[in-house]
Amino acid sequence: MERYQIGRIEGPxxxxxxxxxxxxxxxxxxxxxxxxxxxxxxxSLDQDSESSPxxxxxxxxxxxxxxxxxxxxxRNTNDTIKFSMTSTSSSMSSVELEKxxxxxxxxxxxxxxxxFDKAKYPALDFKTQDAITKKYRELQExxxxxxxxxxxxxxxxxxxxxxxxxxxxxxxxxxxxxxxTSAIPLACFWHQLxxxxxxxxxxxxxxxxxxxxxxxxxIASFMGGLSACWWKYNHNVHHLVTNHPEHDPDIQYIPFFxxxxxxxxxxxxxxxxxxxxxxxxxKAMVQIQHYTYYPxxxxxxxxxxxxxxxxxxxxxxxxxxxxxxxRYFELVGIAFFxxxxxxxxxxKSFPDTWSRFWFVLISHALxxxxxxxxxxxHFAMSTVDLGIHESxxxxxxxxxxxxxxxxxxxxxxxxxxxQAIHHLYPRIPRHNLRKxxxxxxxxxxxxxIPYALYGFVDGNxxxxxxxxxxxxxxxxxxxxxxxIAAEGDYGMH
Numbered sequence: 001m002e003r004y005q006i007g008r009i010e011g012p013x014x015x016x017x018x019x020x021x022x023x024x025x026x027x028x029x030x031x032x033x034x035x036x037x038x039x040x041x042x043x044s045l046d047q048d049s050e051s052s053p054x055x056x057x058x059x060x061x062x063x064x065x066x067x068x069x070x071x072x073x074x075r076n077t078n079d080t081i082k083f084s085m086t087s088t089s090s091s092m093s094s095v096e097l098e099k100x101x102x103x104x105x106x107x108x109x110x111x112x113x114x115x116f117d118k119a120k121y122p123a124l125d126f127k128t129q130d131a132i133t134k135k136y137r138e139l140q141e142x143x144x145x146x147x148x149x150x151x152x153x154x155x156x157x158x159x160x161x162x163x164x165x166x167x168x169x170x171x172x173x174x175x176x177x178x179x180x181t182s183a184i185p186l187a188c189f190w191h192q193l194x195x196x197x198x199x200x201x202x203x204x205x206x207x208x209x210x211x212x213x214x215x216x217x218x219i220a221s222f223m224g225g226l227s228a229c230w231w232k233y234n235h236n237v238h239h240l241v242t243n244h245p246e247h248d249p250d251i252q253y254i255p256f257f258x259x260x261x262x263x264x265x266x267x268x269x270x271x272x273x274x275x276x277x278x279x280x281x282x283k284a285m286v287q288i289q290h291y292t293y294y295p296x297x298x299x300x301x302x303x304x305x306x307x308x309x310x311x312x313x314x315x316x317x318x319x320x321x322x323x324x325x326x327r328y329f330e331l332v333g334i335a336f337f338x339x340x341x342x343x344x345x346x347x348k349s350f351p352d353t354w355s356r357f358w359f360v361l362i363s364h365a366l367x368x369x370x371x372x373x374x375x376x377x378h379f380a381m382s383t384v385d386l387g388i389h390e391s392x393x394x395x396x397x398x399x400x401x402x403x404x405x406x407x408x409x410x411x412x413x414x415x416x417x418x419q420a421i422h423h424l425y426p427r428i429p430r431h432n433l434r435k436x437x438x439x440x441x442x443x444x445x446x447x448x449i450p451y452a453l454y455g456f457v458d459g460n461x462x463x464x465x466x467x468x469x470x471x472x473x474x475x476x477x478x479x480x481x482x483x484i485a486a487e488g489d490y491g492m493h
Contacts, residue, residue, distance in 0.1 A: 109261045109473065113384045121386075121398055122448055129391040132447045136393040136424070139443045143425060146439075148432040151205055155431040156196070162411065163192055174345070179355045180362060187366030190301075193219050194370055195414030195430065201232050204429045210322060217326060221333025225341065227308035229317050229326050234307075237271055239426060243383045243399035246270055251378060255282030256296055257289050259466055260383040261473045287475050290468035300371040301364045309334070369412075372460070377401050377419035380462035381452065394449055396423040401452035403459050407434065420452065 122128050143149065166189035173182035199205050200216035216228035234249050241247035245262040249271040254263050255278075264286070266278045278286075285292065311317065312334070317327050350356045381399045390398075403417035415422065415430025421440050422428070428436055444451040454462060 106261050106265055106477070110384065113382070114386070117382050117384055117386060117398065120450060121394060124386060124389050126389065129389055129394065132391045132393055132449070135443060135447050136391065139439060140425065142439060143428065143436060146435075148428055148436050149207070150432075151207075151429040152431045155429075156205070159192070159196060159411075163189060166192065174349055179350055180358050183359045183363035184366060186363045190224055190363075191367050191370050192411075192414065193223055194367075195416070197224075197226075197228055197231070199415070199430055201228055201235065202426045204427050207427065213323070213326065214329075217330050217333065221330040222336050225308075225334055225337035226304050227312055227330050227334070229323075229330055230308045230311035233311065233317060234271075239423060242396060242423060243378055243381060244385060245383055250374075251383070252276060254278065255285050256292070257467065258282075258286045258470050258474070259379045261470055261477075262383065263470075264474055264477055283474065283478060287471050287478070289471050290464050293464060293467055294368075294372070297368040297371045297375075298365040301367050373403075373413060373416045376403060376456075376459050376463055377416070380459070380466045393424060393443075393447075396420065397444065397449050397451065399423075401454055401459060401462070402437070404453050404455050410434065417456075 118124070122132065166185045169185035170182050170189060173179075173185065196205075197216045197220045200212040200219070203209060203212045205212050205215060213228070213232075216232075220226045220228040220231070238248050238250040243251055245251065245260055246267055247270050249269070251259055252263075252269050252271070253259075254276040258264060258278075263276065264278050266275055268275050312327055312331055315327070318324060346356050346360060350359065377400050381401055383399070386395070386398075397420055400420040400423045402420045403413065405413060405417055410417070415433055418430070418433035418437060421433050421436050422430075424440065425436070441451055
């Protein structure tokens with residue numbers, strides 16, 4: 001980006017609100033006109049409470065945050081609310097309800113989560129967040145000074161021995177006629193390889209773009225039939241806008257899962273550029289998602305095939321620059337994978353169709369711990385947007401949890417148990433993340449940011465609990481909608 005630099009800002013800078021659901025840049029004159037219109041509208045509402053609010057533009061795009069008013073805040077000024085998603089609201093009298101500003105069921109829940117995060121985390125004023133950013137940069141210097149960005153290649157030697165052991169066990173069992181059993185070491189092989197792809201995708205091995213990307217593509221496509229380029233295309237966005245319902249593709253799993261009530265509104269995803277419809281099928285699945293979470297995770301690898309192949313066959317990704325050849329390299333790799341696994345193993349090595357079926361199913365299903373690990377660090381964490389004044393460090397720690405485990409079990413988690421630390425410093429090699437953890441804990445204590453750390457079992461409980469909570473919200477919303485339709489009170493819908 002340095003080639004596009006035209007100047008440097010000295011002192012504090014007030015960011016603009018970026019385009020979220022499409023919009024336009026507003027000049028100062030347009031902002032003044034909008035402000036005047038809002039003042040007139042407010043006076044009109046004060047004079048006649050029964051009048052209908054005007055349909056003013058509620059998408060403050062590229063406005064200074066001090067002047068922007070969110071659509072949520074604007075909706076709060078309308079009439080009164082009749083429904084609430086909290087159990088305590090049922091005990092409120094009708095007089096008390098009349099005093100509550102009108103807000104949709106889902107908007108009220110959003111406001112509650114915003115209030116919760118604002119109370120739990122440091123203030124969002126410039127001075128506080130700037131102090132956090134300075135401490136974050138000081139921590140970066142300490143990490144670099146201690147050599148924690150330097151890759152421990154001896155650790156990768158041990159990893160390679162582990163990979164070789166699993167693959168040899170797979171071949172031995174297959175040649176010995178233990179067809180179904182051979183699926184187990186193959187699944188372990190795929191599971192472990194993914195961690196190195198993750199490391200290389202973040203340039204955490206050699207820190208050289210071409211070398212690490214080639215390592216990632218070679219392992220992912222030739223050995224696993226997946227696209228590392230698709231993953232980087234997806235994962236970079238995830239790291240920029242972690243846990244944002246509209247923007248983060250890693251939490252956009254409608255119609256099967258909704259980790260926040262925001263998905264009950266048919267949001268538009270800016271990554272895939274389509275509307276995530278909360279249709280009849282989604283309504284049915286979300287209400288039972290805490291029961292279907294683990295069964296669906298058993299088949300998650302098949303979805304990775306779909307996403308990878310669609311990405312490559314549709315010609316997405318860079319067509320110029322140093323990565324122009326990556327797509328063709330991965331197409332060759334996937335063809336190689338289909339040859340050795342699809343033809344050489346599944347088709348040629350098995351005596352009957354039934355054995356093939358169970359081998360494919362088990363070899364893919366046993367990689368499910370990886371998919372649980374991927375979702376574990378984010379599904380239970382905050383999904384609200386506290387605005388652009390929030391520091392990067394606070395946002396990463398607010399939307400990501402770490403998993404506590406004994407050191408000897410690190411190979412099983414592959415560094416994914418340190419996701420909060422990884423989101424703060426993505427290029428730290430995974431074998432150094434445990435050493436970095438102590439420094440990050442000191443940083444969190446110093447700036448008063450909670451560091452989410454759960455055991456593997458407790459972390460899973462948090463995730464299932466979040467899924468169950470949203471499922472209950474979906475059930476209550478559906479009940480409200482049926483009641484509204486029966487009574488004909490569409491003004492509250």
